[in-house]
Amino acid sequence: MPLLKLIGDRLLPAIEEAKNEVSLEDWRANRIAHPDATALVIPNDADIDDLRCDVSGFSAIILEFPAFKDGRAYSQARLLRERIGYTGEIRARGDVLRDQLLYMVRCGVNGFEIAGAASDGAETALQEFSFAYQASSDGATPVWKRRRNRAAAA
Amino acid sequence: MYRYDEFDATMVAERVEQFRGQVARRLSGDLTEDQFKPLRLMNGLYLQLHAYMLRVAIPYGTLSSKQMRALAEASRKYDKGYAHFTTRQNLQYNWPALVDVPDLLDDLAKVEMHAIQTSGNCIRNVTSDQYAGAAQGEVEDPRIWCEVIRQWSTFHPEFSYLPRKFKIAVTACDHDRAAVKVHDIGLRLYKNDAGETGFEVMVGGGLGRTPYIGQTIRKFLPKDHLLSYLEAILRVYNLQGRRDNMYKARIKILLNAKGADDFASLVEKEWAAMDAKDVDLPADEIARIRDYFAAPEFEPLPETSAGLDSNSTKNKAFGRWVRTNTHGHRAPGYAIVNISLKPIGGIPGDASDAQMDAVADIAEQHSFDEIRVTHEQNLVLPHVKKDDLYAVYLALEAAELATANIGLVSDIIACPGLDYCSLANTRSIPIAQRISERFADLGVQEDIGELKIKISGCINACGHHHVGHIGILGVDKKGEEFYQITLGGSGAEDASIGEIAGRGLSSGEVVDAVEKLVGYYRENRQDTERFLDTYRRLGAEKFKEALYAAA
Numbered sequence: 121m122p123l124l125k126l127i128g129d130r131l132l133p134a135i136e137e138a139k140n141e142v143s144l145e146d147w148r149a150n151r152i153a154h155p156d157a158t159a160l161v162i163p164n165d166a167d168i169d170d171l172r173c174d175v176s177g178f179s180a181i182i183l184e185f186p187a188f189k190d191g192r193a194y195s196q197a198r199l200l201r202e203r204i205g206y207t208g209e210i211r212a213r214g215d216v217l218r219d220q221l222l223y224m225v226r227c228g229v230n231g232f233e234i235a236g237a238a239s240d241g242a243e244t245a246l247q248e249f250s251f252a253y254q255a256s257s258d259g260a261t262p263v264w265k266r267r268r269n270r271a272a273a274a
Numbered sequence: 275m276y277r278y279d280e281f282d283a284t285m286v287a288e289r290v291e292q293f294r295g296q297v298a299r300r301l302s303g304d305l306t307e308d309q310f311k312p313l314r315l316m317n318g319l320y321l322q323l324h325a326y327m328l329r330v331a332i333p334y335g336t337l338s339s340k341q342m343r344a345l346a347e348a349s350r351k352y353d354k355g356y357a358h359f360t361t362r363q364n365l366q367y368n369w370p371a372l373v374d375v376p377d378l379l380d381d382l383a384k385v386e387m388h389a390i391q392t393s394g395n396c397i398r399n400v401t402s403d404q405y406a407g408a409a410q411g412e413v414e415d416p417r418i419w420c421e422v423i424r425q426w427s428t429f430h431p432e433f434s435y436l437p438r439k440f441k442i443a444v445t446a447c448d449h450d451r452a453a454v455k456v457h458d459i460g461l462r463l464y465k466n467d468a469g470e471t472g473f474e475v476m477v478g479g480g481l482g483r484t485p486y487i488g489q490t491i492r493k494f495l496p497k498d499h500l501l502s503y504l505e506a507i508l509r510v511y512n513l514q515g516r517r518d519n520m521y522k523a524r525i526k527i528l529l530n531a532k533g534a535d536d537f538a539s540l541v542e543k544e545w546a547a548m549d550a551k552d553v554d555l556p557a558d559e560i561a562r563i564r565d566y567f568a569a570p571e572f573e574p575l576p577e578t579s580a581g582l583d584s585n586s587t588k589n590k591a592f593g594r595w596v597r598t599n600t601h602g603h604r605a606p607g608y609a610i611v612n613i614s615l616k617p618i619g620g621i622p623g624d625a626s627d628a629q630m631d632a633v634a635d636i637a638e639q640h641s642f643d644e645i646r647v648t649h650e651q652n653l654v655l656p657h658v659k660k661d662d663l664y665a666v667y668l669a670l671e672a673a674e675l676a677t678a679n680i681g682l683v684s685d686i687i688a689c690p691g692l693d694y695c696s697l698a699n700t701r702s703i704p705i706a707q708r709i710s711e712r713f714a715d716l717g718v719q720e721d722i723g724e725l726k727i728k729i730s731g732c733i734n735a736c737g738h739h740h741v742g743h744i745g746i747l748g749v750d751k752k753g754e755e756f757y758q759i760t761l762g763g764s765g766a767e768d769a770s771i772g773e774i775a776g777r778g779l780s781s782g783e784v785v786d787a788v789e790k791l792v793g794y795y796r797e798n799r800q801d802t803e804r805f806l807d808t809y810r811r812l813g814a815e816k817f818k819e820a821l822y823a824a825a
């Protein structure tokens with residue numbers, strides 16, 4: 121599956137060595153058995169507030185979007201960034217479509233396993249809106265803050 | 275009224291461009307209908323029985339005259355010269371061509387309107403009290419908070435793929451005209467004993483196949499923390515709401531599975547853990563939004579109007595219309611005018627382009643340029659001088675908009691039903707038309723008094739039959755249209771879910787059944803009792819007997 125990565129505010133095709141993946145369940149059960157694991161796969165019904173393990177050592181956490189309609193991982197991504205403070209790659213896997221990339225990025229996802237055809241125009245998908253109304257994990261300045269900054273500058 | 279600044283305008287314009295691109299990809303075949311569906315659904319575009327239907331958002335039901343004219347113009351240009359006002363204070367075009375939709379949206383964007391989040395599993399257009407800013411006894415204008423919610427929920431990256439659609443309603447009066455208890459979240463703004471204003475937060479109300487009345491999960495939320503608290507509720511729901519069965523995916527199912535107390539503690543826990551400082555708006559931004567909703571400059575007027583009194587005596591029809599269609603206003607000498615979109619025998623909620631233009635003109639002249647849409651599919655002119663009521667009445671009459679039946683037996687909510695909807699078991703609109711014709715005499719209607727009839731063409735309950743004083747539900751019985759009657763529902767502050775009265779009725783029997791129920795009520799009511807009061811006093815059995823008694 122082709123991989124895109126967010127570099128700065130651009131989405132670029134990435135080629136990289138395969139990660140050594142481990143599921144959250146296996147990792148919790150016996151981490152000694154997975155000395156080479158570099159990526160943690162978290163199912164989308166896992167409670168991020170109750171991971172019961174340190175995830176900071178993984179270079180990537182893989183979140184699952186089994187169908188485009190299933191939006192649990194958007195919340196999981198935000199919690200990983202904002203509550204756990206995870207700074208590595210958060211990668212979206214599954215039914216990842218061009219028109220969802222912006223929201224995923226806004227929730228802190230920065231790696232995307234995306235089928236060739238679905239990635240057409242992926243670059244422009246991130247440029248379609250100049251502003252965001254609400255603060256999220258991407259650090260975008262919400263509109264209310266822009267208004268305030270503008271008023272202060274005037 | 276709220277006015278867009280450059281940020282709001284840019285967001286809407288960019289959304290139209292984005293959608294234009296999506297439509298182009300569909301028309302060129304780059305997207306299949308299956309791939310296009312979730313995209314169009316994010317923008318209010320449904321595929322119905324015969325054509326596409328576009329749902330336009332009317333945030334918290336407030337419109338300016340200019341916006342109403344633009345809606346009328348769009349109905350001429352892209353549709354068949356009429357539009358339909360919905361139970362969510364929105365407007366629907368039933369016949370636009372796909373290729374025209376981006377241009378239609380462009381035209382609406384010019385008057386600060388859009389179709390954003392009018393469908394899809396996201397936070398939908400927030401609804402409110404149609405008398406906001408005009409009603410007596412209001413704590414403050416609830417639309418301030420609706421606008422706060424509108425901005426926060428627009429393109430919310432975390433909450434655009436929820437288990438199911440999500441509806442929020444806000445009221446700021448004791449008398450609930452926004453049906454907040456049958457919404458996913460209902461917010462009631464009030465002053466507590468310490469004199470602070472805040473929200474009672476109710477969660478898990480909703481109709482559909484499993485109707486529930488919302489439960490209070492927080493008695494008092496200081497109003498400045500509204501957004502972070504909403505974010506906590508939505509996050510709990512997004513993570514824990516069921517996704518395995520779309521009929522069990524609404525937040526009401528989650529809340530009732532967990533119990534209101536446990537659900538509330540999950541929300542409180544999430545709320546305590548989150549960093550609220552970038553979610554809740556600072557006081558200066560709330561003040562900026564509040565300024566837009568400052569009351570218009572009402573003239574100092576005496577409470578009574580000599581002209582109104584003498585015209586009501588001279589013109590009996592006008593007198594009746596004043597009694598049934600106008601409502602007390604907070605400013606002396608002013609009234610709230612309801613415009614019925616339920617002419618006798620007409621289609622509930624439909625308005626022609628000419629009627630929309632007429633309402634725009636009247637509002638411009640007599641109501642500070644403001645129009646409201648109600649969840650009962652009518653319109654409101656919120657600020658009319660009593661001295662002007664007669665002129666307003668005559669103008670409405672000329673546009674065939676002066677039916678004096680607000681809240682009465684022919685002021686019926688009906689879903690589109692089999693005439694438009696692909697999910698329908700039965701037709702709804704013709705039943706509404708026949709009931710309305712049976713009770714055509716406005717004098718009799720006034721004597722019957724408040725009576726809310728609500729009709730849904732299937733179990734999805736878009737016509738809110740569960741909360742009708744008399745509810746009518748279309749069911750399919752071996753390919754034939756049948757109707758089940760429910761009794762005793764209410765969507766107001768005394769909210770309750772109606773009880774099924776008994777066996778289903780054929781389409782030929784329904785109107786007679788309503789007449790029997792009304793007849794029984796009129797014989798047995800005491801003093802000023804409404805139908806619902808008599809029903810509650812005497813109990814279901816008596817009414818069922820009356821309904822099914824051999825003729």
Ligand code: SF4
Nearest residue numbers: 689695698731732736
């Ligand atoms: S209640 Fe049923 S028939 Fe009526 S509009 Fe909703 S889905 Fe369609």
